[in-house]
Amino acid sequence: MTLHCENIPLARLADEFGTPLYVYSQSALTEAFQAYTDAFSALQPLICYAVKANGNLSILKHFASLGSGFDIVSGGELARVLAAGGDAGKTIFSGVGKSEAEIEFALNAGVLCFNVESLPELDRIQAVAERLGKTAPISLRINPDVDAKTHPYISTGLKSNKFGIAYADALEAYRHAARLGRLKIVGIDCHIGSQLTDLSPLVEACERTLLLVDKLAAEGITLEHIDLGGGVGIVYDNEDVPDLKAYAQAVAKLMAGRPLKLMLEPGRSLVGNAGTLLTRVEFVKQGEEKNFVIVDAAMNDLMRPALYEAYHRIEVVEPGNTAPFTADIVGPICETGDFLGQNRTLACTAGDLLAIRSAGAYGSSMASNYNTRNRAAEVLVNGAEAKLIRRRETIEQQLANEQACL
Ligand SMILES: *Cc1c(COP(=O)(O)O)cnc(C)c1O
Numbered sequence: 184m185t186l187h188c189e190n191i192p193l194a195r196l197a198d199e200f201g202t203p204l205y206v207y208s209q210s211a212l213t214e215a216f217q218a219y220t221d222a223f224s225a226l227q228p229l230i231c232y233a234v235k236a237n238g239n240l241s242i243l244k245h246f247a248s249l250g251s252g253f254d255i256v257s258g259g260e261l262a263r264v265l266a267a268g269g270d271a272g273k274t275i276f277s278g279v280g281k282s283e284a285e286i287e288f289a290l291n292a293g294v295l296c297f298n299v300e301s302l303p304e305l306d307r308i309q310a311v312a313e314r315l316g317k318t319a320p321i322s323l324r325i326n327p328d329v330d331a332k333t334h335p336y337i338s339t340g341l342k343s344n345k346f347g348i349a350y351a352d353a354l355e356a357y358r359h360a361a362r363l364g365r366l367k368i369v370g371i372d373c374h375i376g377s378q379l380t381d382l383s384p385l386v387e388a389c390e391r392t393l394l395l396v397d398k399l400a401a402e403g404i405t406l407e408h409i410d411l412g413g414g415v416g417i418v419y420d421n422e423d424v425p426d427l428k429a430y431a432q433a434v435a436k437l438m439a440g441r442p443l444k445l446m447l448e449p450g451r452s453l454v455g456n457a458g459t460l461l462t463r464v465e466f467v468k469q470g471e472e473k474n475f476v477i478v479d480a481a482m483n484d485l486m487r488p489a490l491y492e493a494y495h496r497i498e499v500v501e502p503g504n505t506a507p508f509t510a511d512i513v514g515p516i517c518e519t520g521d522f523l524g525q526n527r528t529l530a531c532t533a534g535d536l537l538a539i540r541s542a543g544a545y546g547s548s549m550a551s552n553y554n555t556r557n558r559a560a561e562v563l564v565n566g567a568e569a570k571l572i573r574r575r576e577t578i579e580q581q582l583a584n585e586q587a588c589l
Pocket residue numbers: 233235236254256277278374376377378412413414415448449450451452544
């Protein structure tokens with residue numbers, strides 16, 4: 184009855200490592216990765232795990248050992264990939280605002296490709312490459328203008344978004360890139376949003392992107408790869424999510440006859456369901472209109488509910504004999520938005536442990552020190568073995584860069 188991660192009771196992990204604690208299942212990470220390689224086996228894609236979903240070095244190292252490449256959005260993430268033993272030659276550099284220093288770092292490291300999002304960025308990469316005497320492999324991120332039908336904050340493929348180059352401007356942007364002598368045009372990419380629950384926008388984006396591939400070929404610009412980004416949704420509650428096999432079949436059908444290498448950039452769907460945030464109940468507070476279960480995890484540990492009103496399943500780790508009641512599960516932070524779940528019916532009491540599910544993606548990677556809270560520890564479980572993969576932060580570490588000058 185008591186909840187486990189693989190073969191280890193969650194309660195034992197809480198005793199050993201304290202709470203709040205992120206717990207990840209290594210076999211769940213492996214299975215999620217293999218679901219992609221199995222589904223897409225006919226196309227032999229390069230899967231580039233999106234580091235921003237969860238950049239813990241052990242998680243990166245695990246994916247690297249499975250053959251994964253990486254999708255990064257900052258120089259910091261490139262440093263993580265390299266520190267984890269990842270291959271720069273399998274790393275794609277995405278993002279709308281790459282600095283000169285980041286471009287230089289990536290060029291020197293030898294990244295597979297820059298996913299470029301604007302003309303000024305093309306010019307900047309050209310200039311840095313010129314200065315270093317290098318050639319920069321580039322792909323253009325095209326905005327296919329399809330509605331991903333997801334939360335507006337995580338929808339990226341519409342005309343109104345800051346991401347990518349407008350579909351109508353794509354050919355001209357490629358012509359511009361082709362005139363820049365230090366750039367080598369290798370691909371095209373798109374990424375239309377995150378937590379997509381519908382397959383059709385993903386397929387439509389692929390179709391529209393391939394149309395551009397053909398138009399470019401007709402102009403003598405031959406691409407080596409197409410990168411369809413990430414975005415496949417996961418089950419947090421009871422959503423339908425895209426079937427990877429159906430996705431792969433649709434893509435294979437569209438790509439048939441084109442000698443293009445396929446790349447994918449999944450983040451959430453590789454780590455989201457592999458992670459749980461363990462937290463302990465501090466108090467149960469009966470309010471006038473609402474009850475509150477106040478726990479030791481908060482929005483600084485898991486920002487998604489506060490940021491997008493995201494839903495995470497919450498379960499009692501060791502169910503006892505308490506009667507169930509309905510409450511908001513909230514943290515100690517001084518913000519009304521500091522909730523982890525609202526209107527949940529749970530049977531718990533002070534001192535009990537709660538498991539906040541599907542917290543592996545955009546959980547620890549979005550954590551902050553708000554309210555001067557130390558960021559949580561992280562543990563990776565493999566069978567009956569648990570490894571501490573991130574120590575709990577200390578107050579000394581938080582204060583280390585500050586000075587009381589006056
Ligand atoms: C965030 C992001 C991803 C990963 O998205 P998921 O929804 O986590 O799969 C992939 N590519 C780019 C460019 C991104 O910004």
